[in-house]
Amino acid sequence: MQPSSLDELIEALRCLPGVGPKSAQRMAYHLLQRDQRGAARLAGALGHALDVLQHCERCNTFSETEVCQRCANPRRDPALLCIVEMPADLAMIEQTQSYNGLYYVLMGRLSPLDGIGPRELKLDKLIARAADGVVQEVILATNFTNEGEATAHTVASLLAPRGLRISRLSRGVPVGGELEHTDTGTIAQALVERRTV
Amino acid sequence: MQPSSLDELIEALRCLPGVGPKSAQRMAYHLLQRDQRGAARLAGALGHALDVLQHCERCNTFSETEVCQRCANPRRDPALLCIVEMPADLAMIEQTQSYNGLYYVLMGRLSPLDGIGPRELKLDKLIARAADGVVQEVILATNFTNEGEATAHTVASLLAPRGLRISRLSRGVPVGGELEHTDTGTIAQALVERRTV
Ligand SMILES: [Zn+2]
Ligand SMILES: [Zn+2]
Numbered sequence A, B: 001m002q003p004s005s006l007d008e009l010i011e012a013l014r015c016l017p018g019v020g021p022k023s024a025q026r027m028a029y030h031l032l033q034r035d036q037r038g039a040a041r042l043a044g045a046l047g048h049a050l051d052v053l054q055h056c057e058r059c060n061t062f063s064e065t066e067v068c069q070r071c072a073n074p075r076r077d078p079a080l081l082c083i084v085e086m087p088a089d090l091a092m093i094e095q096t097q098s099y100n101g102l103y104y105v106l107m108g109r110l111s112p113l114d115g116i117g118p119r120e121l122k123l124d125k126l127i128a129r130a131a132d133g134v135v136q137e138v139i140l141a142t143n144f145t146n147e148g149e150a151t152a153h154t155v156a157s158l159l160a161p162r163g164l165r166i167s168r169l170s171r172g173v174p175v176g177g178e179l180e181h182t183d184t185g186t187i188a189q190a191l192v193e194r195r196t197v
Helices: A004-013 A021-034 A036-052 A087-096 A123-130 A146-162 A184-192 B004-013 B021-034 B036-052 B087-095 B123-130 B146-162 B184-192
Strands: A077-084 A101-105 A137-140 A165-168 B077-084 B101-105 B137-140 B165-168
Touching: A004 A021, A004 B036, A021 A036, A021 B036, A021 B087, A036 B004, A036 B021, A036 B036, A077 A087, A077 A123, A087 A101, A087 A184, A087 B021, A101 A123, A123 A146, A137 A146, A146 A165, B004 B021, B021 B036, B077 B087, B077 B123, B087 B101, B087 B184, B101 B123, B123 B146, B137 B146, B146 B165
Parallel strands: A077 A101, A077 A137, A137 A165, B077 B101, B077 B137, B137 B165
Antiparallel strands: none
């Protein structure tokens, strides 16, 4: 007996991570009853983001252009390629102001339990990027969680035959910790002390 | 350095209740990276709901028509008007299959701390509805929380001068409890034992 457009909204909200039936219902009522302006803004922002965002063809992060601003910046050192899991990790490294190379954003990590293997992570795109003849060192900056370590290990083994120097952030980052929740000083230290693997 | 459309999406997601900056960021990445189909569905459902949903002019609940199906149903007893806080409460009472009258949905409760008084709840719309000359009994079925009790008390005092019989669900509903989380048997019992106030 509930209007179908309301049922559909409640169902659609469940695509958000961690949102079950009860909180989808609460969100729908809130949006329709208390914050119609916010709801319209959200619908617009979501549609717009889907329309304009793509993955940078060089670093794979979200970008509104084929090549993102950072990759197109001639003042960054193209011989260094830092590999991170997510854009938030890239942002943390940028905040340290101690790195001036380029990045590659995996947009995830190897996670066999979630069905995310080398193919799903599109590691072939990373290998092609790293083998452009300009990159000389690849810095593995995936998280120091089990999945991040396994990802770093796999990437290292795929890139080793290419004659690249491969390094890993030093263990300044706490074991089991995530970059996003680490202070920038520790991350800067880990960059300086990166070790060849 | 993050694309503005991504920043805007993260900001827009914060209009959802209980969603802070970190979880808005996680939601945005999830939608754009892992569930673009769900994201498109959500944008569409939200836009559509905003377009087509209005408040039933009789019972005030969400409806795609001026008068909702339930209010337009001639087999329901128009002499009984049950007042609830939210559509979810109405749904719970319907599930008991022990009530065949009509409803009025407040779409909230009096909550002075949140700035929601009689004017914000549009209690004048309720009074006009209850004073249609057909309604003979108003059943107060707001929650048995402090705010729900205060709302019932205020509504009762506003309707008392109109010569209507005014009743309240019996205390079968646990004190401090919310209808949405009460079993239907208890709610059915509380309907049977409703008391005149
Ligand atoms: Zn890029
Ligand atoms: Zn109605």
